[in-house]
Amino acid sequence: MNKKEPHFVDQLTNLFVLSMDGTISEEQFRILTNILKTNTAAREFFYDFIASYIGLDQLGILSEQNEEQENWSSQQIWDELLKIEKTAPEVEIPAAPKEPEEDKKPTENKKVHPKVSKFSVFSLVLSSAALLFVIVYAHFVSMRRGIETATLTDSMNAKWADIASPVEKGTRLVTGEKRWLLREGYAELLFDNQARVVLEGPAEFQILAEDRIGLSYGKVYARVPQTAGGFSVYTPNAKIIDLGTEFGVQVEIGGNTQLHVLKGKTMLMAGKTDRVNMEISQGDARKISGKTGEISDICCRPNHFVRVINSESNCVWRGQNLDLADIVGGGNGFGSGTTGMSIDPTSGKLSSKPEGRRGASNDYRLVASIPYVDGVFVPNGRSQQIVSSQGHLFQECPETTGLTCENIINVTANVDFLVTQTQYVSDASLRAISMHANMGITFDLQAMRGLIKGVDIQRFQSQFGIRRYAVRPSASNADFWVLVDGKLKFKKEHVKIGQFHSIDIELSENDRFLTLMITEGDDPETRFLEDMVLTAIDSDWGIFIDPVLVLSPK
Amino acid sequence: MKNSEKDVSETFLEVFLPNQKRILSFILCYIPNRADADDVFQNTTSVLWKKFDQYTAGTDFIAWSTVIARYEVMSYYKKKKRDGKIHFDEQMQRIIDADMETVNSQFDNRIDALRKCLKKLISDEIQILKMRYEQDLSFAKIADRLSISSTAAFKKVSKIHSRLIQCIRQRVVLEKEHE
Numbered sequence: 001m002n003k004k005e006p007h008f009v010d011q012l013t014n015l016f017v018l019s020m021d022g023t024i025s026e027e028q029f030r031i032l033t034n035i036l037k038t039n040t041a042a043r044e045f046f047y048d049f050i051a052s053y054i055g056l057d058q059l060g061i062l063s064e065q066n067e068e069q070e071n072w073s074s075q076q077i078w079d080e081l082l083k084i085e086k087t088a089p090e091v092e093i094p095a096a097p098k099e100p101e102e103d104k105k106p107t108e109n110k111k112v113h114p115k116v117s118k119f120s121v122f123s124l125v126l127s128s129a130a131l132l133f134v135i136v137y138a139h140f141v142s143m144r145r146g147i148e149t150a151t152l153t154d155s156m157n158a159k160w161a162d163i164a165s166p167v168e169k170g171t172r173l174v175t176g177e178k179r180w181l182l183r184e185g186y187a188e189l190l191f192d193n194q195a196r197v198v199l200e201g202p203a204e205f206q207i208l209a210e211d212r213i214g215l216s217y218g219k220v221y222a223r224v225p226q227t228a229g230g231f232s233v234y235t236p237n238a239k240i241i242d243l244g245t246e247f248g249v250q251v252e253i254g255g256n257t258q259l260h261v262l263k264g265k266t267m268l269m270a271g272k273t274d275r276v277n278m279e280i281s282q283g284d285a286r287k288i289s290g291k292t293g294e295i296s297d298i299c300c301r302p303n304h305f306v307r308v309i310n311s312e313s314n315c316v317w318r319g320q321n322l323d324l325a326d327i328v329g330g331g332n333g334f335g336s337g338t339t340g341m342s343i344d345p346t347s348g349k350l351s352s353k354p355e356g357r358r359g360a361s362n363d364y365r366l367v368a369s370i371p372y373v374d375g376v377f378v379p380n381g382r383s384q385q386i387v388s389s390q391g392h393l394f395q396e397c398p399e400t401t402g403l404t405c406e407n408i409i410n411v412t413a414n415v416d417f418l419v420t421q422t423q424y425v426s427d428a429s430l431r432a433i434s435m436h437a438n439m440g441i442t443f444d445l446q447a448m449r450g451l452i453k454g455v456d457i458q459r460f461q462s463q464f465g466i467r468r469y470a471v472r473p474s475a476s477n478a479d480f481w482v483l484v485d486g487k488l489k490f491k492k493e494h495v496k497i498g499q500f501h502s503i504d505i506e507l508s509e510n511d512r513f514l515t516l517m518i519t520e521g522d523d524p525e526t527r528f529l530e531d532m533v534l535t536a537i538d539s540d541w542g543i544f545i546d547p548v549l550v551l552s553p554k
Numbered sequence: 555m556k557n558s559e560k561d562v563s564e565t566f567l568e569v570f571l572p573n574q575k576r577i578l579s580f581i582l583c584y585i586p587n588r589a590d591a592d593d594v595f596q597n598t599t600s601v602l603w604k605k606f607d608q609y610t611a612g613t614d615f616i617a618w619s620t621v622i623a624r625y626e627v628m629s630y631y632k633k634k635k636r637d638g639k640i641h642f643d644e645q646m647q648r649i650i651d652a653d654m655e656t657v658n659s660q661f662d663n664r665i666d667a668l669r670k671c672l673k674k675l676i677s678d679e680i681q682i683l684k685m686r687y688e689q690d691l692s693f694a695k696i697a698d699r700l701s702i703s704s705t706a707a708f709k710k711v712s713k714i715h716s717r718l719i720q721c722i723r724q725r726v727v728l729e730k731e732h733e
Contacts, residue, residue, distance in 0.1 A: 043653060062672070
């Protein structure tokens with residue numbers, strides 16, 4: 001072959017592309033090696049090719065290209081190339097390498113063969129058609145550089161690598177090559193198409209397009225409304241495309257990608273030379289090996305990702321329930337409360353040193369120091385029993401002595417809760433509200449809704465019984481009550497030590513107040529037990545164990 | 555995670571993330587096969603993380619990491635030799651070793667040149683590159699999209715690469731002359 005043949009670089013490039021693709025033959029590779037060994041200029045082209053390959057495949061340089069390229073005509077390009085050709089170094093090129101044959105599809109050697117039903121295949125075909133549109137549209141229409149496309153709507157304890165240009169609430173993020181490194185903390189971005197993502201540091205990400213975020217490392221959780229369908233998360237070895245859903249993606253240091261789908265479904269595209277598409281639905285999770293590209297099933301972990309943050313209330317929500325005992329302890333319901341902290345039902349004040357037995361009026365007392373507790377009271381049923389700051393009345397309130405003992409206390413259940421006389425619950429993580437008869441506490445559901453926007457309070461769930469604290473267990477006898485806006489939703493009368501019950505009450509978005517109340521179980525004002533004179537409230541150490549509000553994204 | 559561990563992982567990320575493409579580029583020079591290079595890159599990343607306590611902060615991370623990457627490449631070659639698969643022989647590896655310092659130093663120049671050269675492509679060519687590199691489409695899939703044969707799709711992609719590297723070469727040479 002003539003050294004000056006115009007297309008010698010083309011032939012050399014053919015070998016580069018075949019090699020990179022893994023489809024080069026042994027003979028072609030031998031030829032390539034010989035050229036590279038003997039010709040410095042060919043090696044320069046080789047290194048140019050590697051750099052351009054990295055630039056195109058890894059650095060997102062293509063996404064910087066405006067849709068409107070410089071209006072070069074083909075003739076101009078050929079003229080330009082002719083100039084280059086005249087100055088190009090001489091390269092010894094042997095016979096033209098074989099190009100791939102029609103039936104030799106370089107990227108069809110699949111590593112993963114997921115088993116799918118015919119129905120799934122059909123669904124996939126339909127989804128793929130929609131997907132194709134999304135991809136083509138996204139890549140050819142909206143991959144423009146420097147377009148403002150998302151807003152930082154909130155952040156908590158966020159430390160950004162780029163201290164020169166601080167990222168604050170309201171900062172607009174633009175598409176392009178800039179990589180954002182969130183060293184620690186949390187950041188929430190709202191894309192203009194209303195897709196909302198929460199990033200958990202350390203994380204490195206890139207805004208690739210109006211509907212696309214690239215994650216090099218770290219965790220991201222995406223909530224995508226129907227209107228923003230097609231929103232995608234790109235990782236080094238996978239693309240996750242939303243099909244109307246909520247999902248979390250984690251890229252580990254070693255390069256593995258994890259996808260956890262918590263709601264709806266997504267399309268997962270993984271593999272490098274071998275693309276596998278599969279639909280991943282609610283409750284499912286997959287891991288894509290950074291090393292082999294292999295896709296494996298893993299357990300979906302609903303609490304693995306931070307889903308919602310609220311810097312105003314200092315709340316980080318991973319999908320967990322809202323703990324009412326923590327709120328009694330002065331916390332925000334997510335563990336910031338103090339164990340042992342209590343509210344005095346006779347004053348509404350916080351206290352760490354509860355008083356003993358005492359009597360009080362049945363006034364409704366506001367709790368000013370905890371925004372999520374509306375008020376407390378000592379029910380006596382002798383006059384109208386107010387159970388909220390809005391004047392809700394509990395009409396069926398039983399008559400009591402008006403006595404009470406100690407406070408409404410945030411406690412742990414492992415040492416206190418007695419399922420039977422001999423069996424303890426040993427799970428130290430169980431939180432509880434200790435409430436001796438007669439006491440009531442009203443929580444402000446509306447205030448709690450402000451804790452974490454975008455989340456509904458769906459249910460109140462708890463277990464309840466008598467604490468082993470009771471020094472005279474056989475004297476214990478209490479009634480348990482649950483009210484919503486003054487209306488009775490649940491009651492269990494004459495609960496004695498060793499008895500164990502559950503509550504599960506559905507709540508609607510219009511419900512404002514939740515009241516928990518314990519009374520003395522109709523015991524007489526004075527009673528005798530083993531030659532002792534006891535009051536009606538004696539040994540009525542009621543406890544609500546693991547009292548939670550079940551939350552769900554709207 | 556303990557604070558000290560967190561600090562180490564943060565420090566690692568700070569130096570690793572901005573340099574990971576250079577490391578991959580280094581590996582590709584020795585192993586011009588994307589799938590195999592990815593495997594070696596993953597192994598290298600894992601070793602870099604394990605040995606990160608041996609890296610002295612403030613020193614040249616690329617120099618340190620490419621030494622480790624080179625060992626991983628050698629390990630790959632030993633395996634390939636046993637398998638009898640296609641690979642660069644030792645003479646070729648030594649030639650690349652000798653070139654590598656210059657290649658590393660010109661990486662940014664080449665990337666800058668690529669940016670400029672891409673602007674000289676027409677819109678259709680950019681779209682084909684996007685199919686190949688953003689959508690990771692095989693030649694067969696690109697062929698389907700463009701209603702052409704797989705061979706023609708391969709030729710188109712290769713031709714565009716050829717134009718780009720010729721343009722890059724010219725710009726890098728010109729820049730050198732101006733230095």
